[in-house]
Amino acid sequence: MQILNFTDKGIYCIPGKFYIDPWKPVDYALITHGHADHARWGMKKYLCHHLTVPILHIRIGADIQVQGIGYNEPININGVKVSFHPAGHIIGSAQIRMEYKGKVVVVSGDYKLQNDGLSTVFEPVKCHEFVTESTFGLPIYKWASTEKLNESMQNWVLHNQEIGKTSVFVGYSLGKAQRILNAVSSIAPIYTHYSITKLNQAYENAGIQLPHYESLDFRESVQHVNKGIVIVPPSLVDTNVLKKIPNMVYAICSGWMQVRGARRWRSADAGFAVSDHADWDDLLKAVKETNAEKVYVTHGQTAVFAKYLNENGIEGVELHTAFGNDEEDESTPESL
């Protein structure tokens, strides 16, 4: 009994007659989370977690037809029992569980096991078939704990203050920016680029408390941010906008920064391997905890991860999807 079909429009649930994170316009789309490569424009109807609803409104449009749902609230769609479960990737991110005639399939979207202090913590869901990402599916990717990462980011800011520099963090505006905000709160005034502010407000409207920050309008003077902390989206790197910031040094926050060559390639002053994706050990842990017999591997190190699973007694199948491969590209294009 096949529940999922992998089509050129996206992942399709055959009996449920809906798609998950489709990349072409369809009638009914279930959305795992609000990043642009998973939540796209043009669907007749959307279903996502409550906390993702305002994000879709901001990013796709206020007039879309979207319904919110909570975690662990099963509903019936054309005879398929569907429920959303925390994926720990960003606020509102969900794994989607489908049960039909005794068979359970879970599509996990993007996820991480680490507790980032903002998103609801990842919850393992038992299933027969599991669809997993593999963005960082190589054993060189091992994240430090959130506490350790926060500490090294704080130390960087303090050192910059000592030498009279302004600390600029680069992270995508939905999820990463808020994590950074949380990590470096209360050591210096924090300013966020307005595209990030917009999403901060969506978070706050959803009842999530964020540390104090001020919105920064780059069309006006930004001299007052000197020696403070500025958070900007990746699209601003290598633009003149960044150069307006006085005494600027900048750090890229992304899992790719684990590798020295990637840090140097981006010629940033610093790089922090802060990721909203699971690292190698956690990918394996997540897969094992589902007890799945068959694992579909999407975006990232698909070939590597599928091969490793096969060598370790789990059937791994490589899948080609249109989901983003680059942690830094996950947000929609943002500029001034």
Next chain:
Amino acid sequence: MKAFSQLINSLDSTNKNLQKIAAIELFINTASNEDKLWFLSLFTGKRPKRSVTTKLLKQWVLEETRLPEWLFAESYAAVGDLGETIALLLPDNEHPSEKSLSEWMNEILALKDKSEEEKRTYVVNSWKALNTTERFIFNKLLGGSFRLGVSAKTVINAFAKHFDLEAATVTHSIMGDWDRKEVDFEGLIKGNYTEINKSKPYPFCLAYALDKDLIDLGSIDDWQIEYKWDGIRAQVIKREGEFFIWSRGEELITAQFPEIEKALIDFPDDFVIDGELLVVKNNEVYNFSELQKRLNRKNLPKKMLEELPVSLYIYDVLEWKSEDIRTKPLSYRRSILEDQFNIDTNQSLHLSPVIKEIDWIKLPEIRSNARLINSEGLMLKNVTSPYHTGRKRGDWWKWKTDPLTIDAVLIYAQKGSGRRSGYYTDYTFAVKSGDALVSIAKAYSGLTDKEIQEVSKFVNKNAIEKFGPVRTVKPELVFEIAFEGIGYSSRHKSGVALRFPRILRWRKDKTVADIDTIDEVKKLIT
């Protein structure tokens, strides 16, 4: 290793030279004499021989992590550096090491005489006792190679600034052989040991590429014009009965060129001269590919010495009868060469010929014909110029012949290492051979970062086959490849070898139908 690891970290996390120099100064102020000497050795290329092979390191990390070999290979391809891959694959350790840099280096040097099992125990235990950054540094120390975020030049500038010296003085002071156990760091930098070392070469004087009109150089009579030869630039030293040949890469290559030593060992006076080693037969300079056959050989058969005789084309004299004459004008130095070294009878010595009785108008034609005599172009040297340390603008110009170019198609791509790891930066190109393609050159420079990203995207989408880290790609992207010379070669499938191939530009206007054929390429060989 804390202080050293902190230094590496600081050097690594800034692109600004001033901050790098500040980090080095902090290290100089705090580190011990021996640690500073090690730092100097490692960063200026005087590194000890590798005592553990990379093969063993790989084997041990596989045993420790229990990862399959293919997964290690994939990881290595993503990181681009063996030492870093190993550092990342092993489990994290929080504790920094208390041992100093020299303690580590002495332990590593001692490995040389140990059994494989003893080496394994030492290396694996060290890995376990270090955190990720230190483990990376330790692996680099094991390998003896150390090029991290800072050039030898910046290191020398930092020392010069710290001790308030000229960078050139520091460069000379630390050149040649010195023994870490015998010298004091500050004394070494200040040149206190310069006299005791007979073999010590001077820094080479280098030229910039000509970037102005000939007419702006003033009168042609103020210029000494020579051919630019394409061999091995060398400094030949005779002091107190001893004889040395240094390459520009600061390697002693005396033993590789016995004919030069034979020709000069009985020379009556002491000297230091600068010249080019070339294969010369019947007064004719041969292609570099001939010289290449003589390089890096364990032994030199008599037959090879006869078939490929090497000669020194002398450019300059730096030291004459134990006197450093580098600050004297070129015209004076040349007159010494002509008086003393114009030894016609000796096939192994030639003065680099000076092109005389011409004017600026005729010079371009001489330059464009230079390739016919296996020269790379011309050198223009001001007759009043001193023998500078390193590259200085204005007195010496190199005016190379325009490079040869071909259009070729990208067929293989491999991910780069270091700064460019993660992107496909190493390319292999092919030209047509009948209906098939034959690889002609490997090149990994000449594209902008943006273009590299674009090519990488193409490779990701159009990879046909994987051979380890190498991707075979659909032959579609055409590039103009420039190179300095071309010769026949039995080692290459195409039958030709290109010298200094590089990407001149991406020919987005061309398709694979427009690329050159191997027969056209062979016509370029003189």
